[in-house]
Amino acid sequence: MRAGQSGNDGASDMTGPAKKRTPRQRDPERTRAQLLEAALHEFADHGFHGARVDRITRAVGCNPRLLYHYFGSKEKLYIAALEHIFADIRAQERELDLDRQEPVQAMRRLVEFTYDFFDGNPLFVKLTRNENLLEGRFIADIAAIRTSSQPLLDAIGAIMARGQAQGVFGHRYDPLQIYVTIVALSAHHLNNGHTLSAIFGIDLLSRDWRSARRAHTVDLVMNALSGADSPQP
Amino acid sequence: MRAGQSGNDGASDMTGPAKKRTPRQRDPERTRAQLLEAALHEFADHGFHGARVDRITRAVGCNPRLLYHYFGSKEKLYIAALEHIFADIRAQERELDLDRQEPVQAMRRLVEFTYDFFDGNPLFVKLTRNENLLEGRFIADIAAIRTSSQPLLDAIGAIMARGQAQGVFGHRYDPLQIYVTIVALSAHHLNNGHTLSAIFGIDLLSRDWRSARRAHTVDLVMNALSGADSPQP
DNA sequence: CGCCTAAGTAAGTATTTTATGAATTAACAT
DNA sequence: ATGTTAATTCATAAAATACTTACTTAGGCG
Structure with a gap:
């Protein structure tokens, strides 16, 4: 707090209060x-x-x-905030390194990572929700937002291909569908926690429920991929 | 500008339409x-x-x-709107009648119904999103919102139990988890369509993609339930 | 018919909220 | 020091916006 108090020079202030003359370092x-x-x-x-x-x-x-x-402006500040929060996810995603692991393990890791990301980044969840409320008015303009998305889809596709080749995965799904599925299972209860909780009378945002949700999410995705074939109509 | 007079003075109106003299039936x-x-x-x-x-x-x-x-007030109008839109879903849900069908078919029907409901009710999706943005400030006060939720969960539980007894379903999940899963798979791309589309450069709200999503959703849920057991850690 | 209530209109107002113009002061290189 | 630039403050414009006051008129009912 070295700021030049020498306080009393605030006396020169004419208005009564004369409180925080502290002129912000x-x-x-x-x-x-x-x-x-x-x-x-x-x-x-x-x-x-x-x-x-x-x-x-x-x-x-x-x-x-x-x-x-x-x-x-307020708008430019909003864009800056959006840009900032989206930079984070890209950075974290880059650390995943899925190519070197066995398919089953790689997929499990991806699911857990994704779940934990949303679970641990409420700001990201909320800002994304609002941006969608605005019909994505600003997200498109943010450069470098698509940069590392294709690699991610490619990685998922590669994992599934390898898994299929090894016989540990059954039916092959579209990588984008799978990714959206993982995100949906991981984030929907966060996005809609308040309404769902009100409807069912159970707090879906509690630590316990979220923990159970994590297990369920991993379970479901692994189950879907490893299943032989979908039940036919 | 002593308004009120009879019709033809509309000439004083500068904007073309000049309709508003008609005093609203x-x-x-x-x-x-x-x-x-x-x-x-x-x-x-x-x-x-x-x-x-x-x-x-x-x-x-x-x-x-x-x-x-x-x-x-604006707030009361908002609450009225929320109440109105939530009344719809309850009404529709009541027509489901899942108890009389075979487990596999009943579950498939539930998934399709749920998917189609969200897909066909953008107003519901959007209002729900906003209510969650507000942290559910009003939803809790709306009476009769929990009324028919328990029956739904019971119905799901019953379907799974019957399916298990018949040997057509494997692992038994928590009904609430399953329901949240169905909703998540059905609605997440609608809730987050704009950001996801921007990120992946694909329009997830297009008719084609939504149609593919429907199949994927049904596939995944049926697969999850019919699967023998989850792959072990 | 004439009155009374409620539907509807005209025209504000009070307040909040974003945004600026211009003066002031600190930091820093020369 | 000194002069320049950028950070900070002060005071306030300017525009939205939710909500009101005070009136008008339609239409049912005695």
Whole structure:
């Protein structure tokens, strides 16, 4: 707290209160980062329209003007937040390294990883939900969002092919369908936790239920892939 | 601008249409219904915070005051809309009648029904999404929302039990997990269609993809239930 | 017919909320 | 120091937006 208190010079302030003359230590990077972090939470909790720039700046404890100085507008701040959160998933996905493992193990690892990602990133879940509410108005413009998606699908396709060749996997599904399935099983109860919980009178967001859900998800996907063939109509 | 006078002074109106002199035929029920219908779409498309009462009344072509006359506030209108859309699903669900069919067929029917319900009710999907964005602030207060949920779970449990007894189903899962799974597989791509489409560069909301998804969903659930046992760790 | 209530209209207002213009102050290179 | 640039504050514009007050008119009912 080295900031130049030398407090009493605040006396020069004419308005009565004269409280926090503390002129906010200059640190543009920190300020920008704090704003982005606060925005992430604000947009996640209230959506774009429900979010208030005022709440964001108050959370950071800075002047509203700064938000516009650094980000230009509420919309641009939202885009920055979206971009930031999507960068994370790409980074994490890159560490998966599925090609070197046996098919069954690789698939299990992918499912567990995916489940844990959503379970551990409520901000991502919420921001994504809101972006879909906005009909994906901004997501398309974010560059580098499709970059590592094809590799992921390829990896899934490769795992299934290998598994089939080895005879451990049965019916071969479309990799995209499988991936959407994994994500659906992992995230739907998070996306719709409040309504589902209200409808069934059980808290689907509790630690216990989520833990059971994890096992169920892994179970189901492995079961689907290893099953010989789908029951015929 | 002493409004009220008779028709032809519409010439003073600058915008072309000049329709509004017609003093809206009196029909309270119709007005109320129209407001509710418009609200359903407005809240679905923009969420609670993004929705504009002004747009709703303009869509109906009535005076803003009427909205408050009939519903009291934006919030109460939202609740009315939520209540209305949730009443539908309950009604439809009641027609299922799963107990009289063979287990495999009953389950297939349930999955298809559930898939088609979400696929055919975008308003329901969107309103639900928004209600979850609001952390279920209103859903809990809506009476009769839990009414027919337990019967549904019981029905699922019964189907699985019968299937197991007949030897057509293998491992027995928790009915709630199964139901959440069915819903997840049916609705996740609708809930997250825009982001997923952007990420993979494929339109998951197209008729073709949704049709493929339907088959995949049925396939997966039937496969999961009929599978002997899950692959062991 | 004439009155009374409720449906409907016109025209605000109060408040919130995003956004800026311009002054002020710190940091830093020269 | 000094001058320049960028960070921060102050004060407020400007626009939305939910909601109201005060009126008008239709139409059922005695």
